[in-house]
Amino acid sequence: MNPNTLWSLRLGFSNQQAAAIEKMGIAKFLDASFKSNFDKSIPDFLKDSPKTLSDYRELRKKSKALTDDQKKDFQKQEVLTSLDMKAWWLDKMMHNDYPLQEKMTLFLHNHFVSTYQKVKVNYWIFEHNQLLRKHAFGNFKELTKAILKSNAMLRYLDNVDNRKGKINENLSRELLELFTLGIGNYTEDDIKNGAKALAGLGVGENGGVYRDKLADDSEIIYFGKKGHFKADDIVDIIFKQKNSPYLFTRKILQWFIYDNPDEKLVTYYGDYFRKQNFEIKPLLEKIFTEEFDKKTAGSKIKNPLEYSVQLLSELHISPKNNRPIVVFLKNQGMDLFNQPNVKGWEGGKSWLTSQIYLQRNNLADLYCSGREYFNQRTMTNMMEENPNNNRAALRKTIVQLNWNKGTNKEIISELSDRLLFQVDHDARKDFENILKYDFDFNAQNANQAVLRLFNAMIKEPEFQLI
Numbered sequence: 001m002n003p004n005t006l007w008s009l010r011l012g013f014s015n016q017q018a019a020a021i022e023k024m025g026i027a028k029f030l031d032a033s034f035k036s037n038f039d040k041s042i043p044d045f046l047k048d049s050p051k052t053l054s055d056y057r058e059l060r061k062k063s064k065a066l067t068d069d070q071k072k073d074f075q076k077q078e079v080l081t082s083l084d085m086k087a088w089w090l091d092k093m094m095h096n097d098y099p100l101q102e103k104m105t106l107f108l109h110n111h112f113v114s115t116y117q118k119v120k121v122n123y124w125i126f127e128h129n130q131l132l133r134k135h136a137f138g139n140f141k142e143l144t145k146a147i148l149k150s151n152a153m154l155r156y157l158d159n160v161d162n163r164k165g166k167i168n169e170n171l172s173r174e175l176l177e178l179f180t181l182g183i184g185n186y187t188e189d190d191i192k193n194g195a196k197a198l199a200g201l202g203v204g205e206n207g208g209v210y211r212d213k214l215a216d217d218s219e220i221i222y223f224g225k226k227g228h229f230k231a232d233d234i235v236d237i238i239f240k241q242k243n244s245p246y247l248f249t250r251k252i253l254q255w256f257i258y259d260n261p262d263e264k265l266v267t268y269y270g271d272y273f274r275k276q277n278f279e280i281k282p283l284l285e286k287i288f289t290e291e292f293d294k295k296t297a298g299s300k301i302k303n304p305l306e307y308s309v310q311l312l313s314e315l316h317i318s319p320k321n322n323r324p325i326v327v328f329l330k331n332q333g334m335d336l337f338n339q340p341n342v343k344g345w346e347g348g349k350s351w352l353t354s355q356i357y358l359q360r361n362n363l364a365d366l367y368c369s370g371r372e373y374f375n376q377r378t379m380t381n382m383m384e385e386n387p388n389n390n391r392a393a394l395r396k397t398i399v400q401l402n403w404n405k406g407t408n409k410e411i412i413s414e415l416s417d418r419l420l421f422q423v424d425h426d427a428r429k430d431f432e433n434i435l436k437y438d439f440d441f442n443a444q445n446a447n448q449a450v451l452r453l454f455n456a457m458i459k460e461p462e463f464q465l466i
Contacts, residue, residue: 001297001417001418001419001420001421001422001466002018002417002418003292003297004018004019004021004022005018005417005418006296006297006421006466007021007026007288007292008020008021009302009306009310009466010256010257010300010466011029011030011033011099011100011103011256011288012096012099012100012102012103013093013094013099013102013103013305013306013309013310013313014094014306014309014310014312014313014314015310015313015314015418016313017029017097017098017099018418020097026288026289026292027285027289029098030100030284030285030288030289032098033098033100033101034100034137034281034285035098036096036098036100036101038092038101038130038133038134040130042123042126043084043085043088043126045081045084045085045088046081046085046122046123046126048077049078049081049121049122049123050121050123051123052205052206053151053203053204053205054205056121078120078122081122082116082122082125082337083323083326085122085125085126085129085337086322086326086336086337087321087322087323087325087326089102089129089336090322090325090326090336091322093106093305093309094309094312094313100284101133101136101137102133103256104136104137104280104284105129105132105133105136106305107251107252107255107256108132108135108136108143109129109132109336109337110255110339110344110345111178111179111248111251111344112128112132112147112153112179113156113178113339113341113342113343113344114128114150114152114153114155114156114157115156115337115338115339116337116338117338118155118156119152119155119156120155121151121152121155124150124151124152124155124203125152125337127150127151127152127207128147128150128151128152128153129337131143131146131147131150135280136280137280137281137284138279138280138281139277139278139279139280140248140273140278140279140280141235141236141239141277141278143280144175144179144180144235144238144239145231145232145235147179148171148175148198148201148208148231148235149201149207149208149209149231150207150208151203151204151207151208153171154171154201154202154203154208155203156342157170157171157174157342158170158171159171159198159201159202159208160202160203162195162198162199162200162201163199163200163214163215163216164196164199164200164214164215164216165216167192167195167196167199167216168195169191169192169194169195171195171198172191172192172194172195172197172198173191173195174342175194175234175235175238176190176191176194176238178342178343180238180239180244180247180248181238181241181243181244181247182243182246182247185241185242185243186223189221190222190223193220193221193222194222194234196216196218196220197216197220197222197229197230197231197233197234198230198231198234199214199215199216200212200213200214200215200216201215201230201231202214208231210230222234222237223237223238223240223241225237239278244274244278245270245271245273245274245278246266246267246270248270248273249266249269249270249273249283250266250270252269252283252284252287253265253266253269253287254300254347254348255347256287256288256300257287257291257296257299257300258296258299258300259299259300259301259347259348259349260299260348269283269286269287272286297421297422297465297466298421298422298462298465298466299465299466300465300466301347301348301349301351301352301464301465302351302464302465302466303334303345303347303351304328304329304332304333304334304351304356304360305329305334306466307360307464308325308328308329308363311363311364311367311458312325312367314401314402314419314454315367315368315399315400315401316399316400316401316402317367317399328359328363331359332351332356332359332360333345333350333351333356351464352464357464360464361459364455364458364459365455367399368399368451368454368455369399370398370399399451401447401450401451401454403415403450405441406441407437407439408432408435408436408437408439409432411435411439411441411450411453412428412431412432412435412453415450415453415454415457416428416431416457419454419457419458419463420457420460420462420463421462421465421466422462423462427460427462430456431453431456431457434449434452434453434456435449435450435452435453
């Protein structure tokens with residue numbers, strides 16, 4: 001696979017940035033990516049959703065007077081708003097010239113998990129998402145402090161129920177286990193005392209606030225330090241611990257490059273991360289520039305987003321509606337804003353079960369046949385051997401696949417170089433049986449023949465890897 005294509009997929013979701021990486025070089029491309037801005041305005045689909053704590057309380061008060069049908073209608077509308085938010089985020093991922101910011105946001109979304117299914121307030125989930133985007137290239141310690149005081153996280157990990165005399169340890173535990181240090185690097189006493197420091201921190205008008213009557217101001221011992229600590233204090237203490245950088249650097253390597261990173265790399269980059277005072281930008285810059293020249297293709301299984309967006313890009317399909325992709329991602333186990341648990345999507349081999357592989361191949365058939373819009377019935381029937389026969393996939397579009405005119409072997413080589421991390425002898429022979437030696441690029445059905453070749457390639461196990 002061409003290294004520029006490989007890193008376009010790794011730093012984004014498709015091969016759209018391959019030419020820019022080749023022209024600019026990885027260092028300048030990264031510099032441009034770090035300078036990316038984002039729209040801070042509130043999307044229209046959230047205009048009627050409650051935003052502040054006062055809005056939410058007023059809504060709850062009004063809901064008592066609603067009939068059961070009216071309550072169901074409101075709940076249905078909020079679910080549709082959540083669906084619109086998923087489609088909105090997909091649009092940002094697919095149409096950003098420098099998508100690294102969105103890929104980092106998605107990584108952080110799976111690191112600091114907070115789901116709509118539990119939180120139930122769309123605007124708080126949106127705020128959480130924007131907070132991740134704002135800090136995507138910022139300071140990890142400061143982001144951790146901000147996350148602890150986000151309404152979405154406080155609701156998701158039940159800190160709204162954490163108060164003096166009735167301690168809830170959920171947020172304190174996950175802060176150590178999943179967000180910062182990892183299992184084995186803290187004690188149960190650290191969890192209990194951290195929960196006391198977080199007691200009374202609940203949702204506020206525009207973010208978390210301590211309530212004096214619920215706070216626990218007793219002196220605690222946290223990682224050997226004694227004092228009257230609050231949220232920011234315990235984060236500062238955590239980031240002074242020996243193992244504070246390694247969980248994050250391991251997950252960064254797993255997200256972008258290696259499903260199973262070498263622990264020597266984890267330590268090497270983690271030590272650098274600590275020296276940089278937990279600044280994310282220099283860490284990413286060092287990892288990407290140093291790993292760029294290594295032969296690492298095939299070390300990571302594509303997640304459903306990387307798989308589906310690459311297909312859309314290759315076939316120049318611009319969906320008028322992103323909802324079918326949202327449904328496909330959910331069926332693949334990558335439901336945006338709704339991970340299965342606080343640990344997030346597992347990644348790695350979990351992205352390539354036999355069912356997921358079949359769904360992916362059937363999606364390839366739909367896209368290659370020009371069906372860019374499909375409904376829930378189509379998705380349900382994706383486990384059939386041939387979903388092309390399903391009448392639910394109605395809308396067809398003209399598929400445009402780029403390929404340079406040449407001999408059959410030249411075209412096979414060109415497509416292989418941008419789609420597959422490696423091609424063995426048997427696969428190449430299979431491709432030559434599809435696009436035969438007497439292939440005429442001027443023939444009327446030439447494009448259809450190359451499209452059949454493309455469809456065969458993207459069903460190869462090697463296409464699932466980057």
